[in-house]
Amino acid sequence: MKDLTNKNGVFDVHTEDVMVPEWKRGLESLKMLRPRLKQLSILGIGLSVPTDGKITAEVIVVSSFEELESIDNAIIKGKIILFNTNFTTYENTIQYRRNSAVKAARKGAVAVLVRSITPISLYTTHTGDLVYEPHVKKIPAAAITIEDADFLQRIHNRGEVIVIEIQMSNELKANISRNLIIDVKGYDIPDKMVIVSGHIDSWDVGQGAIDDGGGMMISWFVPVVLNYLKLKPRRTLRAILWTSEEVGLNGAKAYLERHSDELDNIDFIMESDEGTFKPLGLEVAGSKNVTCLINEILQLFKPWDLNRLKVANSTGSDISIFIDKGIPGASLLNKDDRYFWYHHSNADTLTAQNKSDVLDCAAFWAAISYLIAELPVDIRRS
Amino acid sequence: MKDLTNKNGVFDVHTEDVMVPEWKRGLESLKMLRPRLKQLSILGIGLSVPTDGKITAEVIVVSSFEELESIDNAIIKGKIILFNTNFTTYENTIQYRRNSAVKAARKGAVAVLVRSITPISLYTTHTGDLVYEPHVKKIPAAAITIEDADFLQRIHNRGEVIVIEIQMSNELKANISRNLIIDVKGYDIPDKMVIVSGHIDSWDVGQGAIDDGGGMMISWFVPVVLNYLKLKPRRTLRAILWTSEEVGLNGAKAYLERHSDELDNIDFIMESDEGTFKPLGLEVAGSKNVTCLINEILQLFKPWDLNRLKVANSTGSDISIFIDKGIPGASLLNKDDRYFWYHHSNADTLTAQNKSDVLDCAAFWAAISYLIAELPVDIRRS
Numbered sequence A, B: 001m002k003d004l005t006n007k008n009g010v011f012d013v014h015t016e017d018v019m020v021p022e023w024k025r026g027l028e029s030l031k032m033l034r035p036r037l038k039q040l041s042i043l044g045i046g047l048s049v050p051t052d053g054k055i056t057a058e059v060i061v062v063s064s065f066e067e068l069e070s071i072d073n074a075i076i077k078g079k080i081i082l083f084n085t086n087f088t089t090y091e092n093t094i095q096y097r098r099n100s101a102v103k104a105a106r107k108g109a110v111a112v113l114v115r116s117i118t119p120i121s122l123y124t125t126h127t128g129d130l131v132y133e134p135h136v137k138k139i140p141a142a143a144i145t146i147e148d149a150d151f152l153q154r155i156h157n158r159g160e161v162i163v164i165e166i167q168m169s170n171e172l173k174a175n176i177s178r179n180l181i182i183d184v185k186g187y188d189i190p191d192k193m194v195i196v197s198g199h200i201d202s203w204d205v206g207q208g209a210i211d212d213g214g215g216m217m218i219s220w221f222v223p224v225v226l227n228y229l230k231l232k233p234r235r236t237l238r239a240i241l242w243t244s245e246e247v248g249l250n251g252a253k254a255y256l257e258r259h260s261d262e263l264d265n266i267d268f269i270m271e272s273d274e275g276t277f278k279p280l281g282l283e284v285a286g287s288k289n290v291t292c293l294i295n296e297i298l299q300l301f302k303p304w305d306l307n308r309l310k311v312a313n314s315t316g317s318d319i320s321i322f323i324d325k326g327i328p329g330a331s332l333l334n335k336d337d338r339y340f341w342y343h344h345s346n347a348d349t350l351t352a353q354n355k356s357d358v359l360d361c362a363a364f365w366a367a368i369s370y371l372i373a374e375l376p377v378d379i380r381r382s
Helices: A002-007 A065-069 A090-106 A146-157 A209-228 A250-258 A260-265 A288-304 A355-373 B002-007 B065-069 B090-106 B146-157 B209-228 B250-258 B260-265 B288-304 B355-373
Strands: A013-024 A028-034 A038-040 A054-062 A080-083 A111-115 A141-144 A163-168 A171-184 A189-199 A235-242 A266-271 A279-285 A308-311 A329-334 B013-024 B028-034 B038-040 B054-062 B080-083 B111-115 B141-144 B163-168 B171-184 B189-199 B235-242 B266-271 B279-285 B308-311 B329-334
Touching: A002 A013, A002 A171, A002 A209, A013 A250, A028 A141, A054 A111, A054 A146, A065 A090, A080 A090, A080 A146, A090 A111, A090 A141, A111 A146, A111 A163, A141 A146, A171 A209, A171 A250, A189 A209, A189 A260, A189 A355, A209 A235, A209 A266, A209 A355, A235 A250, A235 A355, A250 A260, A260 A266, A266 A355, A279 A288, A279 A355, A288 A308, A288 A355, A308 A329, A329 A355, B002 B013, B002 B171, B002 B209, B013 B250, B028 B141, B054 B111, B054 B146, B065 B090, B080 B090, B080 B146, B090 B111, B090 B141, B111 B146, B111 B163, B141 B146, B171 B209, B171 B250, B189 B209, B189 B260, B189 B355, B209 B235, B209 B266, B209 B355, B235 B250, B235 B355, B250 B260, B260 B266, B266 B355, B279 B288, B279 B355, B288 B308, B288 B355, B308 B329, B329 B355
Parallel strands: A054 A080, A080 A111, A111 A141, A189 A235, A189 A266, A266 A329, A279 A308, B054 B080, B080 B111, B111 B141, B189 B235, B189 B266, B266 B329, B279 B308
Antiparallel strands: A013 A171, A028 A038, A028 A163, A054 A163, A171 A235, A279 A329, B013 B171, B028 B038, B028 B163, B054 B163, B171 B235, B279 B329
């Protein structure tokens, strides 16, 4: 991306090293042995420990943590727990991908399977990250399709014993990665800054075109097109391509730490990580002053039906830790109904992107961030 | 199904043997070797010959038979052809699954890949059958996902050389299967017959819940529910579960041959093989007399919004060969927009079925076929 930036005539670009966890998927296999032999689709959840050989055990199907808690530890012990939880919202359902391993391990389970976090499936498995806790045994966790979760549920409901064999060989090590930072220096108050961003890492399945290729590209586009148009805003417009968002916002955390004494200089921070479908406006987190101001600016985009403002307590992914520090920010609002169809799966490819929508997102992203960076007065935080 | 029929109190059930081709999928693998190593999803097309070891060759991407014909045979020779054809309708696009192997072999290709026949994909591969021709070399054929077809197209468009390695080990042998026939004998003219049907075979991927589990079940339901309600129609109501529809209507063809002297006794023939989503009415093939009559009967279903009639030259799958003989018939009209999302793929499972829609289909199917079998006069064919 650095070379590509230079090739496009922008040279104020640098990288900052970040130590990141590198989780590498190995061979994965999932077989139902009872009540009959059947191969099932599997996708290990990122950061999961491997199985160390094969684990063969009975499966207990539950639909929630509450249901798990209601079952005696003696019954859970030595079993594999399948969490077959319906998708409601990502925020609600993601806990089953993130926390199932810990919850089940506490009750003595040897592994967990999780219904893929998606509203719709065409036999599609979705990965993502998980969280372990100190002093709780790390057990392997893998996603299966909605279809297979329903299938195992039906067998379980009939009272039949399900036995599965699971095998996952994956590796976790630390490695050096980099945030990429591209600046268009402000002509008036260059120390003050408006940041646009997206994350440059993606899961190993698919191409990461939706999560977050689109967001990364429209943020990269901002300095490139401003340079092309010979436009310089009052404040510095900084594009950041975060590394290692998927496994814990590691790029953003490293930046926050390294630049902790410059946080007051960040006037506004933006990220696009929820799709680059048809753009609609902004989701804004900040004081009432901030939302009023952004709303005024958004009205300039009314002719293109791009003036929708949604107020949120927090927003974005990487930028949420900046917003927690009181910095106002926004993420791209777009027609993202299909976002979780593709999210963290083999279906996240360029086929899911619509070129004209992405171009519209890029134009809007550049224009709105330029206008904010050009504001005659600083954004009041309260 | 015979046992299940008996268990439901219906005993006028018998089977008729049919010799059918049995195609068994073996290990399949598809790897792109150039411009870089990448594993691709593969699903051999039913009835394809195996690869006999591995085939490694350059890939040429075309979007139509016309484009293939425009390329010199010398260029095609020894290559693998990828047909990356957009889905329009099933009728238009299926030729690329069915006839690509013959068209490409005639020009010297060693194998073909076909973009899966579906309007939408979440990295989903769709199989189906193909046709070989005498005196044309049989070359292996496999389906890939829309995503991978687009991916290879982009590489091809950049002018880069694509080399892939394909391996398919599958077997074809002849075996005995059976049509299942369940009768509710007519109380007045039992030799005359109204037939309801669906096919009992499915592809090895998925569960065949949509194609044609739903159609099979609602047709099976007709004699069972009539027996339960102690209803007997004027004419015999015969439910047929056809075998081996997927690889050439073999069950239907065998029935047609064996019962060729009874065709005049078939008043009307029905099949459901295009989904059992929300039912809407019937697609009818027959003379104007026939469509008028069926339309009159359909008006009785207006209170349930089930009175839509679509006129077709032919309809159904198995029953089309009966309609070709002048027998009037109909297939179930239903809200089948998503039918080809699941068709012949791992996504064709019970998860894609909606129980209440299937029950509505079953009730409609039983009621309308009973009314036709109960008509005071025979259906005039012209």
